[in-house]
Amino acid sequence: MSTAKATYHHGDLRAALLRAATELLEEGGETALSLRAVARRAGVSPAAPYRHYADREALVSAVAAVGYQELAERLAAVHPEPATAEQLAGVAVAYVQFALERPALFRIMFGEPCDRDNDERVVATAAVSLYLRGIVERAFPRADADALATAVWALVHGLAFLHLDGKLDASSPEVVADRVASAIHAVLTATAAAPAAGGRWRR
Amino acid sequence: MSTAKATYHHGDLRAALLRAATELLEEGGETALSLRAVARRAGVSPAAPYRHYADREALVSAVAAVGYQELAERLAAVHPEPATAEQLAGVAVAYVQFALERPALFRIMFGEPCDRDNDERVVATAAVSLYLRGIVERAFPRADADALATAVWALVHGLAFLHLDGKLDASSPEVVADRVASAIHAVLTATAAAPAAGGRWRR
DNA sequence: TTACGAAGTTAACGGTGCTCACATTAGACG
């Protein structure tokens, strides 16, 4: 009762809109996230949101931004400072599970063109990127950190999307976790499996 | 002049709709691909498409299906039967470049929930999957082919999306090609960069 | 030739994003 007065204009729409939008997204997927529906749920006229968000895109971006934050927290919760390949795999599993648990949110975050001028978004994704880079530097100190961090992010990101799209079976969390872990294992030990003994990178 | 009669009902809508849809997608992105606009461009009433496609989703799926085919051809054109890590990298670059050249199409193909009951779609993606698996089996005969093929697809797919979303700089095709190649290189030689000499997978 | 069924049309419903002119009111300033 301390939060909103509820008597005058509204209190703080913007926050209410953001919350309503998140709920609608969770309940009905991206299509359910219409500006009018959000306004309806916030108990306000269809034009009111435009006082706080330039357009639908801006509201969606705001939802995505909190999504990035939640993803970052989720990853950090797995291991504060992962430093081995197995811990890296654990983080990867968490990333994919996040995508599968909240598919609509994940698609909002990554599945559509992102307006570059949304600060929250770029900051948040930079955080994810840095976190991964840290892991890579600790686990593979002698590697090209930039390239490897990019590769790891892409690998994990791709696994998330392929599961999300039904390209890979995602019927149970266990099989997903297994597949993610073994994919990472396979790729990190691929050189050993190349035909030329030792499997050096040839050029 | 041999193709369409243009005198009677229409000739073959369905094909014309598919073509119009592809054009609109290319010109104005996903949002431009409305059933009404497609009908307009095909010179037909707004309700006509429903004789050939159950709903918008069905038409979009059809567009996606030809996208899968084109992607498959594009990859096959790089190397008919890639068998080394470098050739694999070449295929990866082609995959990412396809995504960047035709972003809207790529997003249609992968960026939204895919209805499982569209045969064309599942067949086409199976083809891509098999193609990659073949490469992996030839280049890394001693690896777990399933796991490694999955990992490679995910890696490449993730690289495509991260570039598409501006998470990675995609300003010029050259820097993209470089990044993709070195990411693959990095991940395939990661074990050698692990702290424990030899970099075996620990458990 | 006629009757049928596939393919196209028109009109309409409810929903959407967005804009503009207007009403209200919180809070700063005299």
Place this chain on the structure above:
DNA sequence: CGTCTAATGTGAGCACCGTTAACTTCGTAA
């Protein structure tokens, strides 16, 4: 304590969307 202003919410309205239903056209097979 009163007043003015700028922010915030309203209502009506535009153009568009997907989808459906009832209707018309017309090639084709009996």
